[in-house]
Amino acid sequence: MKRFIIVPIIGLTFISCVKKEEVNALEKQILDIKRELAQIRQEQFKVKQDIQNLANRLDELSNIVSKNSIDIEKLKTSYKPPPNPPLEGEELVKTPKSPEEVYNQALDFYYQGRFGEAEDMFKKFLENFSDSPLYDNAMFWVGQIYYSKGEYNKAIEEFSKLISLCEKGKLKDCNKEPIAMLKLAYSYIKLNKNDKAKKVLKKLVNKYPNSEEALVAKRKLKEL
Template sequence: MKSNKRQPLVLALLMSAATPVVAAPAPVTDVTGTSGSSLERIERLLEARNQVQLDMQRQLQQLSGEVDQLRGMVEQNSYQLKQVVDRQRDLYRELDQLSQQAPAAAAKTETPAGNYSSNLSENESYDHAVALVLEKKDFDGAIQAFNQFLKDYPKSSYSSNAHYWLGQIYFAKGQGQSAVAHFQSVVNDAQSSKRADSLLKLGLIYRSSDKGKAKQYLQQVVSQYPESATAKQAKEALAKLK
């Protein structure tokens, strides 16, 4: 009896097992749409990166050109500065040679002073005074020009040079005492490139009037500028004082 009651239940289970199971539909994704959007975004990023690289390359090229231009300007300025320094050295050397010919130089000062214009810039005024010495050999005109320069430009970077020129001119004319104040002005300027030469000149000027003071100046040259050519001249002058 019991087996008969279970048969319908078993049959029902077997039938339900035989029925095919229908799975829930899988979600559908628009693969084409999503992939296209990602590719476009990547392409835009790549384009932006390429544009940044191009901009950086252009900037580097521009900077490189500017650096080359600045380098050229520095080289040109260095060359021009060297020419100025060499010219200045030659001018001083020539005037030193003139100072060794004081009698002849004194005779040349009888020439009339050249016309001097006060309406000149600082550089023009200085160059004009130097030209009067070296080109025209007009010592009196140069004295006037340098004194006017010092009056017009008392704080000029050329002031020590102007005093040195005046000292040299008076020294070349055989007027040592008139040269003293100008050489002393140069000596008082610790930065002047002509300080050693001015000390030497003061020592040479005082040889005939005050040997003690002459020795003091000459020894300053030797002690403060021991490796210079000026020190060698000072040593020779000191040897003659003994």
């Protein structure tokens, strides 16, 4: 009789051991899942930091592009030494400034943060030197002055005007069109008009795929 009692007891003990092993296995799985979740949260946090760093970098690149444009244009416009002083007895005749002199003076004002004087000088350039190859450059800087002052609607108007004239072939040179398109998109973003900004950025990438501005535009599109 005792022999028959022992068998069930052994069976129960075996089942108990099996259940304990299953519980241990489940606990291990739960711990593994918790570790994976913790790792995922950590990776998500790192991704968020990377996105923020990328956004900051985009703003830096935009500023670098604008600053480099100033330096490049100063090199492009030829330097002319001042004329020799008049000989004794000669009358000093004041000659009008050349397009390059007016343009460079306006750039200097902008670079010094003297936006009002820069705007006046660039507009003077546009009124008097419509045949200059720097005409589109001056148009861009008028828009950039408004952008720098936070007058984004006026900036949009100026950048759009430049882009439109380039598309119609009415300007001798349109080297400023890519940066004008980029800053037009940035102006829309400042006004929370992201749909319009995306449209301009995509157009920029398609029209000038190998430009520095297109590189910035691609990164900005991923952010929006």
